[in-house]
Amino acid sequence: MDPYATAGGAPQLTAPSSSDSANSSPSVSTGTATSTATPISSATTEPHPVAPASVPAACLACRGKHLKCDGNNPCSRCTSSNTECLYVPSRRGYKGPRRGTAHNPNKRHASSSPPYPGTEGDCPMLLGHGGVNVNVNLTASGLAGFNPAIVLPEQSPASYTNPSPLTSVPLYRNPFVNAMDPNGLALTSATAGAPPVQAPPPTLEQRCFDAFYHFFHAGHPFVLPKEYFLRMLKEGFAPNMNIVLAAMRYIGSLYIDAGPARATYLDEAIRLCYQPGTTKDGFLIQALLLIIIGLDGQCNQPRARELLADCEHYAIEIDLNKRDFATIHGRGNPVLEESWRRTWWDLYVCDGMIAGVHRVTKFLLFDIQADVGLPCEEQQYLTGRIPTQTLYMEDFDDQGFSDEDREFSSFTYRIAAARNLGRMMRMPPVMFPDDSTVDRVQSLLTNWRIHLPDSKRDDLNKNCTLDEMMFQAHFITHACTIMLHQPLSQLDTTPVQAVNSCAPHRPVPSGDVFNAHTRHTLTAAAEISKMITQAVPVTQHTHFFTCVVTLSSIVHLSRWALYFVDDEDHLRQQIRLNIGALRKLSRVWKAADTAWTQVRAVAHDIYREKKAQQISPAFWVGFTQEQMMSSINADEGIMSEFQNAAANGAAVGSGVMGRVSQE
Structure with a gap:
């Protein structure tokens, strides 16, 4: 005492x-x-x-x-x-x-000395204050190492707020009394507020998993939503969900600084897909499709085509293209059933985009009979509010002739755009600008565009956020327009033949007549450049946007290489938009880095050629002095930008090589 x-x-x-x-x-x-x-x-x-x-x-x-x-x-x-x-x-x-x-x-x-915790004294300093009887041995009871940030469950802070029987006596409290009394410790920690317990930092695997859903899932939304996936994974819903998880880690590692673990995740995902005893089911198709998209974006197209052939074969083998697959393998879960429908249709769209941008494969799934139900809207899928009525492609084709006013999802218009791409790829070679085959395909593209409902005419949904499915549907249609009309246009592609990162160069004969095919080509290329201006990080788009931007750049550069260009300043701004987008995408996708290097190099060569032409006085015939100065200043600006971009790219490349050598 x-x-x-x-x-x-x-x-x-x-x-x-x-x-x-x-x-x-x-x-x-x-x-x-x-x-x-x-x-x-x-x-x-x-x-x-x-x-x-x-x-x-x-x-x-x-x-x-x-x-x-x-x-x-x-x-x-x-x-x-x-x-x-x-x-x-x-x-x-x-x-x-x-x-x-x-x-x-x-x-x-x-x-x-004044009492302190751990001594025998436990009373306040002042006389006139009743002592507190503590009938416990601090060491024996474990309170010698007591943590004041912990309040035992059975100790309610309210039990320590009873008024003292000496409330009529003026008291000066000992500042050490709360530290000496275990009850006071609990009361102090409860009233003063203990610092919040910080969660441990996420592991690299957790960061990759979160990056997958933050950056990638919206562009290819066939994997289960995050909450549903984690719940089913915890319940051990299916063994192959671990294979999907491994593929998701690899995709997520592309968006963060994962170091050598990125290659490890890729090897692990492929190993799990092809290990003996792996069941062929919808989860295996999802894992393979994720790996295919990642390999294609990282400039490993040969390996991606091998996996794509296996994935398509497995999908047809398990009847993923049949209407009943979702019901049979959905286990009564509407979200899982919707995931199976989306898996087939995303495989269909990716097969078409790989065939369209690389022009190597043949879009095999376009010729496969499929009666899978159409996906619902993205918000319905993410929140689990799946519509009870499922629509099919025949409903979409009959919408212009039936009396029913049906609303289809953005994913459906994406599928329809990919189907038009397949129809264009199946048309016979066109030799003349007035070929009727071109008119038939253009009718398909125009019908797709003019029959869009008002809510689907741009890339924003009713909440003013980006609709990634409509974004992809629009750029697929613009890419189809360029591929259809560019070979028949008057744009000579010889100056841009070095841009072949996505597809081999296709020579186009030049001419002096400005025809309708040239107009279609230039308009589509300008629309693609306009899509870059959307208020959303360009890295959140699918990597297939890289080749679409490259295709638009080929058109812009072919036009810029002409001797005289009307509204040249606006054309230069479009080229700068495309180069900037490719540079941003190159931070994630190696294919974008290759395309950015090629497009920037060709733009630099065209600029030098035009500067050489400006030495001749005949070049400035018809220009006012103000127009001459404006053109020269604009050229100097774009030249400086190209040089800075080259220097920054070299610095980034040397830094990456330095880190790799250290590792």
């Missing part, structure tokens, strides 16, 4: 008389709490009177007047003067008891 603690809350001492104090003699302190009184010789046989107990502290009123205080509460002086009697502990050392005095539990030794 603290030397200042008393049972009654105040010192219960008897004021010594003057004679008693005169007969008392001091003794040397031995450091103990008690001492034996030595009797003084006397002629009488009466026992020596007990020495009066010393007053350990005086009240504030007596201290202020420098008067002696009897130590009572209230003291006699305050009682007579009708003033408030308050005590504070004396900070002066005390040298121990006088000889013959009784043990005073309220005093402290000169070497004592």
Whole structure:
């Protein structure tokens, strides 16, 4: 117990008389709490009177007047003067008891210090405050290492808020009392508020998983939504879900600095897909499709085509293209059934885009009979509100002739755009600009465009956020327009034959007549450049947008290479837009880096050629002086931009090589 603690809350001492104090003699302190009184010789046989107990502290009123205080509460002086009697502990050392005095539990030794956690004392500093009885051994009960940030479940902070029975007594609290009392510890931590427990930083695998859903999933939304995927994975829904998870890690690693783990994730995903005993099911198709998209974007087209052939074969083998597959393998879960429908249709669209941009494969799935239900809107899929009525492609084809006013999803218009691409790829070679085959395909593209509902005419949904499915549907249609009309246009592609990162160069004969095919080609290329201006990071688009932007750049550069170009400044701005988009995409996709390098190099060569032409006076015939200066300044600006881009690209490349060499 603290030397200042008393049972009654105040010192219960008897004021010594003057004679008693005169007969008392001091003794040397031995450091103990008690001492034996030595009797003084006397002629009488009466026992020596007990020495009066010393007053350990005086009240504030007596201290202020420098008067002696009897130590009572209230003291006699305050009682007579009708003033408030308050005590504070004396900070002066005390040298121990006088000889013959009784043990005073309220005093402290000169070497004592204010109580602190871990000592025997547990009372407040001030006299007049009742002591707190702690009948527990701190060490034995485990409280010696007590964490004040923890409140035990059975300890309710409300149980420590009962009013003190001494509320009428003015108190000065000991600042150490809460630290000494386990109940006070709980109350302090509950009222002061413990610092929040920080979660451990996410692992690289978790970061890759989150990056997959943040950057990639919207562009190819066939894998289950994040919450549903995690729930089914935890329940052990299907063994092959772990294969999908491995493929998702590889895709997510493309968007973050994953280092050597990126190659490890790719090898692990492919190994799991082809290990003996792997069941051929919808989850295997999803894993393979993710790997195919990643390999194609990383300029590994040969390996991607191999996996694509296997994926298409497996999909047909398990009847993924049949209407009943989703019901049979959906286990009564509408979200899983929708995922199976989306898996088939995304495989169909990717097969078409790979065939269209690379012009190597033949879009095999275009010729496969399929009656799979059409996907719903993206928000319905992500929230699990799947419509009960499923629509099919025949419903989409009959919408212009039936009386029913049906609304189809953005994914459906994406499928229809890919189907038009397949129809164009199946048409026979066109030799003349007035071939009727061209008109038939153009009718398909025009019908797709003019029959769009108002909500699908641009790339934004009703919430003013990007509709990635309509974004892809629009750029597929624009790419089809360029591929259909560019070979028949008057744009010579010889100056841009070095741009072959996505597809081999296709020579186009030049001419002086500005025909309708040239107009279609230029308009589609300009629309693609306009899509870059959407207020959304370009890296959140599918990587197939890289080849579409490259196709648009070929058109712009072919036009810029002409001797005279109307509205040349606007054309240069479109070229700069395309180069900027390819540069942004190159941070994730190696294919975009290759395309960016080629397009920028060709633009640099065309610029130098045009600068050489400006030396001839005949070049400036018909130009005013203001137009001449504007053209020269614009050329200098774009030249500076090309040079800076080249320098930055070289610096980034050397930095990457340096990190690789260190690793």
